[in-house]
Structure formats: structure tokens, C-alpha cells
Amino acid sequence: MTDTTAQRSDRRGEESGDLTFDEAHDLTRRIIANVESVISGKTDAVRMALTVVLAGGHLLLEDVPGVGKTMLARTLGTSVGSKVNRIQFTPDLLPSDVTGVSVYNQVERRFEFSPGPIFANIVIGDEINRASPKTQSALLESMEERQVTVDGTTYPLARPFTVVATQNPIEMEGTYALPEAQRDRFMARISMGYPSADAEVAILTRRETSNPLDAIGPVVTNDQLVRVIETVTATYVSPAVTHYAVALARATRAHPDLRLGASPRSTLQLVRAARALAVIEGYEFVLPDHVDRLVVPVLGHRLVATNKALGHTGDSDAFLSALLDDIVAATPVPSVVPRT
Structure with a gap:
């Protein structure tokens, strides 16, 4: 009989003394x-x-x-x-x-x-x-x-x-x-x-x-919080999702309406945040959907639009949010297979 992902996670937690995923x-x-x-x-x-x-x-x-x-x-x-x-x-x-x-x-x-x-x-x-x-x-x-x-x-x-x-x-x-x-x-x-x-x-x-x-x-101790963070750090991100996050960030750097795109630091933080969101929602691996929902809050404040682009709207945040939504819609979504 094949172990479930949860059973494997529980056993890893028992062996290492760390928190289990659950x-x-x-x-x-x-x-x-x-x-x-x-x-x-x-x-x-x-x-x-x-x-x-x-x-x-x-x-x-x-x-x-x-x-x-x-x-x-x-x-x-x-x-x-x-x-x-x-x-x-x-x-x-x-x-x-x-x-x-x-x-x-x-x-x-x-x-x-x-x-x-x-x-x-x-x-x-x-x-x-x-x-x-x-x-x-x-x-x-x-x-x-x-x-x-x-x-x-x-x-x-x-x-x-x-x-x-x-x-x-x-x-x-x-x-x-x-x-x-x-x-x-x-x-x-x-x-x-x-x-x-x-x-x-x-x-x-x-x-x-x-x-x-x-x-x-308090509902958790500082030690428990540290161990949850360690669980987040160990959450699996497939190569396909990593390449997807990079593609989204690179699209901002090449966009004609932006004079400052997303930095490599922002790509790293986008993936880290996606790991945390996956754990909060009960997933042991990151989905492209986790990345999609974090694009605006993680990348939006780092971008700077050109004066020409902003000439059509006085709301920079709304413009950048809509631009990022367009980039997400235009970027091919990868198929993700959970790590076994």
C-alpha cells in the first residue's frame, strides 16, 4: 500500500523533531x-x-x-x-x-x-x-x-x-x-x-x-512560529513554478509602459510568499495559482510606470495593478506535478 503525502510528512516530522505539515x-x-x-x-x-x-x-x-x-x-x-x-x-x-x-x-x-x-x-x-x-x-x-x-x-x-x-x-x-x-x-x-x-x-x-x-x-509561542517558518521554507516548489515566477518578473522588465520592472529580489520574495500561502491553505507544494494571487501585492509597489503611460490615468496603483493582471493573463500557466 502506498503512503499518502500526509503520512510521509508526519513521519518526517516525527523523525526530525520538527512540526509536521498538519x-x-x-x-x-x-x-x-x-x-x-x-x-x-x-x-x-x-x-x-x-x-x-x-x-x-x-x-x-x-x-x-x-x-x-x-x-x-x-x-x-x-x-x-x-x-x-x-x-x-x-x-x-x-x-x-x-x-x-x-x-x-x-x-x-x-x-x-x-x-x-x-x-x-x-x-x-x-x-x-x-x-x-x-x-x-x-x-x-x-x-x-x-x-x-x-x-x-x-x-x-x-x-x-x-x-x-x-x-x-x-x-x-x-x-x-x-x-x-x-x-x-x-x-x-x-x-x-x-x-x-x-x-x-x-x-x-x-x-x-x-x-x-x-x-x-498569544496562540503560538515564538519557538512554534520559528518552526512553522521552517516548514514554509521546506515547502516544495517545482521547477515549472519557479520558471513561471521568473517569466512574470521578466515580463515587467520588458514592458514598454514601465521604466522600472521587478527586481531579482522581488522574484525571490514572490516564491517565498507563495510557499507561505500554500502552507496557510493546506498545500504541501506551491501551485501557479498561489503565485498569481501574490503578483500584485508583491510586485506592484516595486514598479514605476513611464510618464507617458500615466498620462492616461491619474491613479498609478490602479494602472500598475491592471498591468500586472494583464501580464499574468498573458503568461502561460505551467502544469504542476506534486513531488512524490
Whole structure:
């Protein structure tokens, strides 16, 4: 009798001491349920946020004020038993306020490093585009290399490490647009959008007398989260799906309406995110459909349209989203055979 995929997965988990696939999938469901107990009617946003965390990336939440960006970030941080720090970005925030600073110890007569709030598992960067470009750039090394260098000394960051940043649209007063290099560090960008009428009524009812965050706590430990991430990293991606992701990214680089296409880093992050989405949805291998659904949130914020192309529309995000949808529709979808 032939073993099923689940049986093989269970046996691998027992032999290695790691989580089985079913255990990892169950933990993702518990996290989502916990977050959705606070964030009503935003299933797609909740799943995307968890996808980025499990893929080891960073998330940019962009929308107008008051739609729940910070609440989503705080609820996600509360749901995992990891160290969570919050940074409120303001125009007068200094890079050392983020990374930390060396302080002179008069007793020991030497300088000691005092870590900044970046030293956490999940860092919530609230209104990141209200900080100056100099302070924004302080995040570049930590987001890419998972380390911070201060006064010539390099300090590794905790594992896992994810920045969940919120920002208002760049047209809002007192904001500084993130440069291309900074946007490329974020695995995905999503918008919350306004809640439905029923969800808004539920929000008003629940928050009239209490804060819903007070009613929830961690549903996984930091160690369990690390092991789920390891399961995601080991999720199978067939060569056909890998070539499919590359074809989508290369199509953006050759498109006449784009002056900046998707970087190789974005292709890598697209595949990583697809692995995480597959685990969340109960698949032990990545499907082309997983890649398709991540193209806009993972690639959209990295692209820059030509001035000529934007002359026909004033909405850059809508234009780029439609362009990516056209690229996905025009790219041949491969047939995928699960690894045996």
C-alpha cells in the first residue's frame, strides 16, 4: 500500500523533531482566527499579513488614516508569542532612536550599546513615511541583512524578524515618499480599505465599552512560529513554478509602459510568499495559482510606470495593478506535478 503525502510528512516530522505539515497548518489557522476576532471582515488582509511573516519578509500597510492598519499590526504581534516593539515615526525621529546608541558607562568607564526598538521579533513601524528619509534609511540594513551596525560593531537581530510598517498615502500632508530601495525591502504592500457596513457596526458595538485587543493573547509561542517558518521554507516548489515566477518578473522588465520592472529580489520574495500561502491553505507544494494571487501585492509597489503611460490615468496603483493582471493573463500557466 502506498503512503499518502500526509503520512510521509508526519513521519518526517516525527523523525526530525520538527512540526509536521498538519501541525504547522493548524497553527496558521489558529493565528488567523485570533487576528480575525479583532479585525472584522478583512480576511484577505489578515492572510496576507501572516503570509509575509511566515515567508520571513516585511509588510507595508498603506491606506488612509483610521481604517485599522495599526490595529492589524498590533493584533498580529499579540497573536504570536514573540517580542513586539512599536516605533512611532515622526519628522524629528533620529536613526539612533530606531537602531540604538552607544552610551558611556561612568562606572565601567567604557561605552555600552543600548539597543533600540528595532531589536524585536516583530517591529511595528507606525506611519513610516512621516519620518525623514535619513531615518527611513536606518531600516535598510536591518530589513535586508537582519543586523544593525552601530559605531563599527554589528549586532544580529532576533529570529524571526519582521517589520510591519504602516503609511498614509503620499498625497497626505507631512509625508515623505519611500525611495525605491526602501520599497524593494518590503515583501508586500496591501491596503486595508474601508470595512463593510456590517463590519463597521460590529466595530462600533465592540469598542464602545472595551478594547478588543485586551481580550486576546498569544496562540503560538515564538519557538512554534520559528518552526512553522521552517516548514514554509521546506515547502516544495517545482521547477515549472519557479520558471513561471521568473517569466512574470521578466515580463515587467520588458514592458514598454514601465521604466522600472521587478527586481531579482522581488522574484525571490514572490516564491517565498507563495510557499507561505500554500502552507496557510493546506498545500504541501506551491501551485501557479498561489503565485498569481501574490503578483500584485508583491510586485506592484516595486514598479514605476513611464510618464507617458500615466498620462492616461491619474491613479498609478490602479494602472500598475491592471498591468500586472494583464501580464499574468498573458503568461502561460505551467502544469504542476506534486513531488512524490
